Amino acid sequence: MKGNIGKCLMVVFLLAVSTSAFAGPYIGVAGGGSLIHDSNARWDGGANNSVNFNTGYGAISSFGYSSKGAGRYEYEFGYKTAGIKSTSLIDGATVDSTIYSYMANAYCDIKNKSIVTPYIGVGAGVLTGQMKASVAGSPTEKISDTVFGYQAMLGAGVKISKKFTLDLSYRFQSAVTDFDFGTQGKISYMSSNVYGGLRFNF
Numbered sequence: 001m002k003g004n005i006g007k008c009l010m011v012v013f014l015l016a017v018s019t020s021a022f023a024g025p026y027i028g029v030a031g032g033g034s035l036i037h038d039s040n041a042r043w044d045g046g047a048n049n050s051v052n053f054n055t056g057y058g059a060i061s062s063f064g065y066s067s068k069g070a071g072r073y074e075y076e077f078g079y080k081t082a083g084i085k086s087t088s089l090i091d092g093a094t095v096d097s098t099i100y101s102y103m104a105n106a107y108c109d110i111k112n113k114s115i116v117t118p119y120i121g122v123g124a125g126v127l128t129g130q131m132k133a134s135v136a137g138s139p140t141e142k143i144s145d146t147v148f149g150y151q152a153m154l155g156a157g158v159k160i161s162k163k164f165t166l167d168l169s170y171r172f173q174s175a176v177t178d179f180d181f182g183t184q185g186k187i188s189y190m191s192s193n194v195y196g197g198l199r200f201n202f
Contacts, residue, residue: 023068030167030197031059034080036097040178041187051187053097056082058193064105066201072107076123078173080191099189100128101173103151115160121153129179129189145179149189157199165199 036053058081064074078101083094107121127149133141155169171193178186 023066024202025063025065026074026165026199026201028062028064028074028167028197028199029060030062030169030195031057032193032195034058034082034191034193036080036082036099037190037192039188039190042185052085054083054085056080056097058099058195060101060195060197062105062199066109070108070111072109072119072121074105074107076103076105076125077101078103080193094133096132098130098132099173099191100130101149101151102126103149105151105153107153109157115158117157117159119153119155119157123151123153125149127173127175127189129175129187131181131187143181143184145181147179148176150174150176163201165201167195167197167199169195171195 034056036056038053039051041049041051058079060076060078062074062076064072066072078099080099080101081096083096103123103125105121105123107119110118110120125148126146128144128146130142130144151171151173153169153171155167155171158166158168160166173191173193175189178188180186
């Protein structure tokens, strides 16, 4: 199953590369809801725990190039945050999680005669995961780790003027390995994100 997914993502990337003829740069911003999937965590050397997250929010900014063909390429910075429903990992604590992402993305725009351009895309880069635990009467504790990550995108651009494109997308993001907080423990990461935003075409 994983092998087939990898092959599909590679086809998307090669299709985008094969049609590259850069037409111009763009910048973009977007934001919306972020749902971090239930995670497996091993905390302070204890047993494995299932960690549940509240629905959070996220935002991204990007700089890229659109081609005359189907290819579109960009660098993206992302921010996501969500609180943890379960506090059994750290008794009596309020725990918040934050993910910073630094991604290089390739898209295949499915161009047509309408103002709506569907697209699919893939990205890879690094993710920094941070957890912050607050306990009444004690200093706030922060732990973080950086790992490799990847993402897949499905969405559509709606041309609202010569310069502006409304961007609506679903984005799945995952870490290749668990975030490792040393003696504090490890936690896995995957998220589903629904964003709306704007692209400004130069």
